Structure formats: structure tokens, C-alpha cells
Amino acid sequence: MTWSKLGKLLGPELLPFGYSHLTGPVGITMPDRVRIFFTSRRVQAPNFRISEPFFVDLSIDDLSVISEPVKVRVPNPQLGSYRIHGIFPFSVAKSRDGSLVALPTGWRRQRGVDVETAIGQMHSLDFGESWFETGPGPRFSALKNEPHLVCDASYVQFGSEQILAYTFGVDWKKSLEGNPERRYLISVAKNKYFDLIANGSGTAVVPQVMEDEVQAHPHLLQRNGRLEMVFCYRRRFDFRENAKSSYKLGFATSEDAINWIRNDDLISIPRSVGDEEMQAYPSQFELNGKVIVLYNGDKFGGSGIFAAVKEC
Amino acid sequence: MAFRIEKMGLVASAADFNPGWIGSHLQAPNVVVLEDRIRIYFTTRTRDGVFFHSRPGFFDLALGDPTKIIGFSEKPCLDDGELGNFDMFGIYPASVLKIDSFFIMAYGGWTRPQDVGFDVSIGLARSSSGDHFVRDFPGPVLGKTMEEPFIQSSPKLRFYEGLFRIFYISGKSWVESPQRQEPSYRIRASCSEDLVSWTRHGKDLIPALTPNESQASPDVFFFQGKYHMLFCFRGANDYLGGRGSYRIGYASSYDLVAWVRDDEKVNFPVGPDSWDSEMVAYPSVFQVGLSWFVAYVGNGVGETGIGIARLEVQRDVV
Numbered sequence: 001m002t003w004s005k006l007g008k009l010l011g012p013e014l015l016p017f018g019y020s021h022l023t024g025p026v027g028i029t030m031p032d033r034v035r036i037f038f039t040s041r042r043v044q045a046p047n048f049r050i051s052e053p054f055f056v057d058l059s060i061d062d063l064s065v066i067s068e069p070v071k072v073r074v075p076n077p078q079l080g081s082y083r084i085h086g087i088f089p090f091s092v093a094k095s096r097d098g099s100l101v102a103l104p105t106g107w108r109r110q111r112g113v114d115v116e117t118a119i120g121q122m123h124s125l126d127f128g129e130s131w132f133e134t135g136p137g138p139r140f141s142a143l144k145n146e147p148h149l150v151c152d153a154s155y156v157q158f159g160s161e162q163i164l165a166y167t168f169g170v171d172w173k174k175s176l177e178g179n180p181e182r183r184y185l186i187s188v189a190k191n192k193y194f195d196l197i198a199n200g201s202g203t204a205v206v207p208q209v210m211e212d213e214v215q216a217h218p219h220l221l222q223r224n225g226r227l228e229m230v231f232c233y234r235r236r237f238d239f240r241e242n243a244k245s246s247y248k249l250g251f252a253t254s255e256d257a258i259n260w261i262r263n264d265d266l267i268s269i270p271r272s273v274g275d276e277e278m279q280a281y282p283s284q285f286e287l288n289g290k291v292i293v294l295y296n297g298d299k300f301g302g303s304g305i306f307a308a309v310k311e312c
Numbered sequence: 313m314a315f316r317i318e319k320m321g322l323v324a325s326a327a328d329f330n331p332g333w334i335g336s337h338l339q340a341p342n343v344v345v346l347e348d349r350i351r352i353y354f355t356t357r358t359r360d361g362v363f364f365h366s367r368p369g370f371f372d373l374a375l376g377d378p379t380k381i382i383g384f385s386e387k388p389c390l391d392d393g394e395l396g397n398f399d400m401f402g403i404y405p406a407s408v409l410k411i412d413s414f415f416i417m418a419y420g421g422w423t424r425p426q427d428v429g430f431d432v433s434i435g436l437a438r439s440s441s442g443d444h445f446v447r448d449f450p451g452p453v454l455g456k457t458m459e460e461p462f463i464q465s466s467p468k469l470r471f472y473e474g475l476f477r478i479f480y481i482s483g484k485s486w487v488e489s490p491q492r493q494e495p496s497y498r499i500r501a502s503c504s505e506d507l508v509s510w511t512r513h514g515k516d517l518i519p520a521l522t523p524n525e526s527q528a529s530p531d532v533f534f535f536q537g538k539y540h541m542l543f544c545f546r547g548a549n550d551y552l553g554g555r556g557s558y559r560i561g562y563a564s565s566y567d568l569v570a571w572v573r574d575d576e577k578v579n580f581p582v583g584p585d586s587w588d589s590e591m592v593a594y595p596s597v598f599q600v601g602l603s604w605f606v607a608y609v610g611n612g613v614g615e616t617g618i619g620i621a622r623l624e625v626q627r628d629v630v
Contacts, residue, residue, distance in 0.1 A: 079486040079493065080462040084427045104544045111424035112397040118456060135458030142433070144508070147450035172396035180395055200451065 003269045003308040005210040006063065010036065011058060011304035018042045023051070023301030024089025024217065025294040027058075027285040028100065028128070033066065034058040034287065035128060036294065037092045037102075038305065040069075051107065055128055055188035060287070063064055063307065073130040074104075074122060082106040082118040082138040088279065092128060092275075100124040102131060103153035103164075106138060113172050113180045117151040118142070120241070125152065134201050138143045140166065146201025149171075149184050154283075155194070156220040158227055162194040162288050163230060163257050167220040168202065183236050186215045187227075206252050207262045212236045215250070220293065227254045230267060230282040230293055247280035249295060266291065274303040313536065314564070314577040318622040320609070322587045323379050323426055324371055325617030326356060331386050333367060337360070339614030340405030340443065340529070341607035342468070343598040344415070344442070350378055350443065350600065352607055353389070353417075355404045357501060363424060366404035367392070368417075370442075389447040390437050392418065396450050398423055398433040405529070407593070408442070409469040413603075415442040416507065418467035418478050421452060428486050428493050431467035436507060452482060453510055454502060460512070463497055466528040469597075472539070472568060475503040479512070479517075479530040479541070487524055499530040499543060503570065517571045518563050522547055527561070531592040532568070535604070536625075539565045541605065542595040543580065558593035560608065562587050580606075580621075587616040597623065 019040045026037045041049040043232040053074065057067035072090075077083045095101040104123040110116050118138035122131040142148050149169030154162050167184040172178050172238025185204035191197045206229070208216055209217055213296050229252045235245035252260040252296040271278065275297030282295040291310040297303040326338050326485050335358035342353045350373040372383035379439070390406065393399030399421025406419040420432045433452035437445035444525040454464045463483030470477045481497040498516040518527055518541070528542040546558045560580035561572040583589040588610030597606045604623040610616045 078433065078461070079488070080425075080428050080483065080495070082456060082461065084425075109426040110396075111426060113401055116396075116423065123456065133458070135461070137456045137458045137461030139458055141456040142398055142451045143455050144449040145454060147394070149396075169396065171394065171523070174395075182396065230504045309357075 001266050002311050003293070004265065004311050005272070006292075006301075006307040006309060007272070007298070007307045008274050009058070009063060009307045010038075010065065012302065014056065015040055016069065016071075017167055021051075021299075021301040022305050023296055024091070024281045024283075025296070025305045026090070026092050026219070026283045026290065028092055028094065028286055028293055029060070030127060031287060033060055034285070036305065037072075037090050037128060037257065038301075039086075039088045039090050041086075051088040052103070053087055053090035053102075056249065058255075063182075063292075064201050071128065072128060072184060075131070075133055077106070078136055081136060082116075082141065083110050083120060085115075087150060091153045091155075095123075096157060100128050101155065103139065103155055103162045105151040105153065113182070116142070117149050119153045120165060120189065121149055130155070138224070140164075140199045142169075143198075143200035146200050147185070149182055151184070152217045154219045156222050156227070158190075158257060161190050161192055161257070162197060163188060163190045163220060163227065164194075164197050164199075165220050166199065167216055167218065168199065181236050183212065183214050184216060185213075186218045186231055190257050195275055205230065205260050206250070207260070208232070208261070209264070210235065213240075216247075217283075221284045221286070223291070227257055228284070229253070229260065230284050232280045232282060232295075236280075245276040246278040249279045249282050269293075269295075269308045274298060275306055279306075313538070313564075314626040316624045316626045317578065317606070318502055318552060318583070319581050320379055320620045321585060322617050322619045323373070323607075324352075324381060325587075327372070328381065328617075329384055333358075333388055337612070337614040339366070339464060340466075340594045341609065341618045342405065342407040343596045343607050344408050344410050345375075345600055346410070346442075349373065349375060349384035350598065351381060351408075352596075352618065353406050355406060355410050356612075357402075357404070363401070366402040366422070368403050368406035373378055375600060378536065379598065382557050385443065388445060388590045389439070390419065390447075393421055393435075393447075394450060394579070397421070397450055398455065401430070402518070405466055407467050407469045409471060410442070411471060412417045413440060413444050413483070415439040415445070416469060418464040419447050420467060424553045428495070432463050432482055434464050434467045448507065453508070454478060454512075457512070459514060460500070463495055464531070465497070468529070472532070477532070477568070478502050478504075478505055479532055480532070481526075481528050487618060488613065495526065496524045515546055518543065518573050526578050529596070530593055531597050533597045533599070533604075534629065539568055540597075541565070541571065542580075542593060542597055544593040545595075558591040558613065560592050560595050587611060588619060592627070
């Protein structure tokens, strides 16, 4: 299997004034366009950026940009909310009835460690321009054997089952400089009914290829009767500046959502300007029978959104 | 049925104990009656920079004289949680249930988010001796849900009708006053067969007297064919000794689901001693022989210590 690189789809020059980064892209196919949801950061105070969801529309023929970025409308979080300090990623999927569901990861800054996260649930009846939630709290959060950092949700229906892939925090360890750095791994929860899916098992389902590996941003696609997962992984420490330790793309498949076979060679996308240092936060969608993967390049989405097509 | 409170006075204050770990308060008593003693679990707090840091321990009272201290914990009976976990900034409160040969603790674990002063989730820990506890999980069993967005705290662990029950409080909102942010929270319930999977009842159990009333310490006991609950409540502002200060309320239920509030049925007074002249709060009910007692805190939410009162049944006047 080879990937044909399409290069950079969207760059930061598209963003409104004051915003940077296009992070955690997810593509939703519509009859006449592809809508790309992502989050972008604006400075709220010195050293304090807040991440908010947007979408931009692409041509269904050649994936050229056909709209301005649109900031989506989500309910304002109340004081004490799991998402009081922003959303990343927004994690949009099609629900069973064709409407859109978002499983946004909410961020809340902490003392002791940088941040805690949890996954919410929102619905849209207008293809993602406005969103409502059925309650103010998160749908999935720290529970039992997942003590913190439940985040990065991906939902897909697989046969008669509803599948949720996500990551959970394993532990925080201090670097040589004394900064707590987090480690998270990918888990999957499933049920016949989405409302009955529960997290908390603390079971990492994707095999690890290095010591102290950090896995993030799983995204599921049902294809040829099995599940295909793209994700990214890195080392725990020294990943921000050192390309060798930074995010790379991973790939795994499963027949049952429980047992996963990892083969990162199946998502080998050549690097070039803009994604030389890292490839991160991937997702995938089908268009005209082909699989397209979206991902972020250098600077955690600072360089924009990249794409590649699977040739097979 | 109504009850009468007969105060037996202050039993213990922080100054009575001298190991290094005891801080400025004795808070949130939770009582377990053992074969040879009455054990009162409490939390005590020290100052950690700008924040308080609470840890749980216990002291023991004589079975025949629940005002006489006969032992106490030389060190905390549960350590803080790991870096980044829901309980890394301490434990308050801690409720213990003894079932067969096991002590099970439900406790509020504290984090320190940057938007508000704290958040709390409920975890479980176990012990065979009752002296030192080990966590069931590194994460909480009652954390955030869509309907319960923050502050699951003040657990009371009980076993009724074949199920474990955690009566607890759930945050409704953070209220900004000129001086500080204060949370408002109400009493809720959950149950479990195995202490692992918990079903939340999903409704506030006790109607509030004022819109921003906060309720805590919902202790439930069974007596004469009926469930009874003592709890404490306060207003959102001026509650540290002022007009909105903590009082003890009462409700009753036949099925643990539908509760009728009637604070007059207990009418728990402040004073006349100085240690509980401003507030009475955080009740924990226990039975020794045929007698019922309440452990509770007084002024400053435990700054002055923990006292005991006798809870006597008053015949209904027809």
C-alpha cells in the first residue's frame, strides 16, 4: 500500500486575525463538498491561548478551498466546566441518522500538572454550524483505571456495535528539568448502544513500539469489514523541539475492535517542507472510493493541515 | 417521629493530638462502631502555600463513654494520590463502612484547577485493619458526567437493601461573590452491587430552602421502619460564622428515593457552649447498643473540633 501525498491543504494564512494553528483535522463528506473541522488557537492573555473549533469547506472534486473558515457556535462553558479553557480536538463524526455528533476534548488548566481533559458530547442539526449539548458536563472523563487525561475521541458504527476509540492518561513523570510530562495510550470501548459505552478499563489496545511511548489522536474508519485506525505517537520527553522524539503516524487494524494489529509501514507518507519535523493528529475519510488521510505537520498544527491519498 | 438533641459537648480538637501531621482543624467526622471501640474518622488540614491540604485519620472513643478518647492514628490512614490524579491535592471527607472483615472508604479527592479553587471526585479504598487504606483504583468511581459537571464530594458509604450506597453531593454552579467564588451543591445518591459499577440516581434528593443553598454530609440511618437522613446546609455567602452559616437538616424516606425534608423534626441547635455557638455541621449518626448519637463539627467547620450529641426519639404528640 502506498500513499500519494497531496501536500498542504490549508495553511495558517487562511485564519482570521489573532488566530494560529489548524489542529486535529477531521473531514466530513457532504453531497456537494468536504467539510474539514479543526481547532484554532487565539491568545486570551499573555502565555494563555484558548483553542476553539472551526470548519472550512473544500471542493469535492479537487479538495480546493471554497469557503472562509467559519467559527462554529458551541454553548459557552460555565465556571468549573471541563472545557473552560478550550476545545482540542473537536472530533466530529456522522451519527447513525446522518446528523453530526462531536465528541470534543475539553481542556481545563490545573495546578500541579498543566492540564486535565475530558470528552464531551454535542450534536448539530445544521451540518456543524451550531452545536448543542444535553448537559454541562463531560460524557467521558477520568474514571477507575483511567486516572486522568481522557481525550481524543473517535466514533464509528461497526456492524451492530458503536465503537469509541480514545486516549487515557497513564501517569505524569517529571523531566530532568522538573517539568511534569504526561503519557497517554489508546483504548477502545464499545456497546450496542452509544449511550451505554463506558470508559475506565485502563486497557491499552494498540501495541507499543518503544519504551515510554505516548499514543494520541486515534481515528477510526470502517472499511472492507474491518476497522482501520490511524493515530500518532511520540516519546514522553524532548518531543517539542527534537524531531527524532516527536510525533509520527501509526496504523492498526482490527476485526473486533478489541484485538489490534499494528503496522506503521501502512501509513508511510514522505516528509517535505512543513511536515519535516512531525506528522501528528491524523484522521481519515472516504471520497469517491479512495481513503484520504488528513494530518498536522510541524509545530503541532502551526504549519497547517496536510493530506495524502491511499493508492491501493 | 421527631428527635431531640442532647449535647454531650466537644470531644476532640486538633490541639488534643500532637503528631506532626495534624493540622489546624478536625473535620468531617465519620463513625464506625467496632466491637471494642467507637472509631471516628476525620480529616485535618495543613496550609500548603495558599491552599489547604487535607488528610484523613481517626481517633477512638470508649464504647461505654463516647466522650473518652482511647486512641488515635499516628499518621494519615490514606496517602495523597499520584501526580496528576484526582486526589493529588488531598482528601476530604472520608466515610468508612465495615462489611465483614473489610473496611471500605469512600473519599473526596481534591484537584486544584486554575479557573476555580478546587474540584472533587469520589474514590474508594480498602483496609483489613481500618488503620491504613489502599486505593481500589487510581481514578475516581464517581467523577464527572454530563449531568454532574463538577464537585462530586461529601460521600457517605452505606449498605442498604442488598446494595452499596454512596450518598454524596454534586456541584450545581459556582457563584461569584465580591470576595470569592463559592460552589453550590446538592445531595444525590448512587448504588452498586460490587463497588465497581455505580448507578446514579440522577436527581437532587433534598429540596433547597434558598436558591443557592449548599447541602453536605448526607448521613442515612434506618430506624423503626424508615430511613432518616441528617445533613448540613448553608447559604452561598457569609457562611463562615455569619447569617448563612451551616445548620443541620433532616429528611425521611421509606424507599431511599423519595425524601421528605422537615428540619423541625430534629431542630439541632447551636450552642450554648462557645465551640459550636455559630454553626453545627457535618453530622455522622451512629448507634451503640440501643442509643443513637451524632458526631458533628462546630465553629469554623471543624476549627474548634468535633463534638457528640445524643439523638433521642421524641414521641409524636397527637
